[in-house]
Amino acid sequence: xxxxxxxxxxxxxxxxxxxxxxxxxxxxxxxxxxxxxxxxxxxxxxxxxxxxxxxxxxxxxxxxxxxxxxxxxxxxxxxxxxxxxxxxxxxxxxxxxxxxxxxxxxxxxxxxxxxxxxxxxxxxxxxxxxxxxxxxxxxxxxxxxxxxxxxxxxx
Numbered sequence: 001x002x003x004x005x006x007x008x009x010x011x012x013x014x015x016x017x018x019x020x021x022x023x024x025x026x027x028x029x030x031x032x033x034x035x036x037x038x039x040x041x042x043x044x045x046x047x048x049x050x051x052x053x054x055x056x057x058x059x060x061x062x063x064x065x066x067x068x069x070x071x072x073x074x075x076x077x078x079x080x081x082x083x084x085x086x087x088x089x090x091x092x093x094x095x096x097x098x099x100x101x102x103x104x105x106x107x108x109x110x111x112x113x114x115x116x117x118x119x120x121x122x123x124x125x126x127x128x129x130x131x132x133x134x135x136x137x138x139x140x141x142x143x144x145x146x147x148x149x150x151x152x153x154x155x
Contacts, residue, residue, distance in 0.1 A: 002140050005136055005139070005140065006133065006136040006137065006140060007136075008136075009132045009133070009135055009136035009139070010129055010132045010133040010136060011129075011132070012132050013128040013129050013130070013131045013132015013133065013135070014125050014128050014129040014132065015128070016128040016131075016132070017124045017125035017126065017127055017128020017129060017131075018124070018125050018128070020124050020128065021120055021121060021124035021125060023071075024120060024124065025112065025117060025120065026066045027065075027066040027067060027094065027110040028066045028069055028071045028072065029071070030066075030067065030072070030108060030109065030110045031072060031073055031108075032067070032072060032073050032074060032075060032098075032106050032107070032108045033106065033107055033108075034075075034104055034105070034106050035104075035105045035106065035107055038105040042097060042105060042107075043105070045058050045082045045084075045097055046080045046082060046097075046099050050082075055085070055087070056085075057083075057084045057085060057086075058082045058083060058084045059082070059083055059084075060081065060082070060083070061081035061082065061083045061096055061098075062083070063081070065096075067094075067096050067108040067110070072108070074098075075098050075100045075104070075106045076100070077100050077101040077102070078098050078099075078100060078101075079099045079100055079101045080098070080099040081096065081097070081098050081099075082096070082097050083095070083096045083097075084096075084097075090113060090114045090115065091111055091112060091113045091114065092111070092112050093109065093110070093111045093112075094108075094109070094110045094111075095107065095108070095109050096108040096109075
């Protein structure tokens with residue numbers, strides 16, 4: 001029975017690691033930052049006459065994306081939102097700018113490197129599995145000690 005507990009907790013840890021990996025690569029763990037003094041180039045992104053480049057940048061935000069989830073510190077009272085995506089051979093960067101009703105500019109950035117993706121796809125589940133395994137072994141060790149002490153007291 002103890003072996004089944006150890007395997008079950010290790011698999012729960014593995015699933016936790018996979019979930020953590022999915023949250024990370026989706027950008028749910030990235031945070032918004034207020035820009036104290038935005039440049040004129042950033043402020044020009046919110047002007048109505050802005051023309052997008054050949055890649056479609058900048059473009060309007062999708063308010064159902066990960067940066068607007070309940071997990072992030074999304075600014076309230078959004079007056080304008082512009083998204084910019086930079087693509088390279090080994091990375092993709094998503095940069096979202098928000099202009100709130102008080103005139104403050106906020107930035108959310110998420111860079112996804114191809115090599116980090118593969119490293120994280122191994123590391124996050126492995127760390128979760130090892131963490132779950134260690135918890136299971138710790139719980140089993142405590143149960144064995146408690147059983148040993150209880151057996152000694154009864155004799």
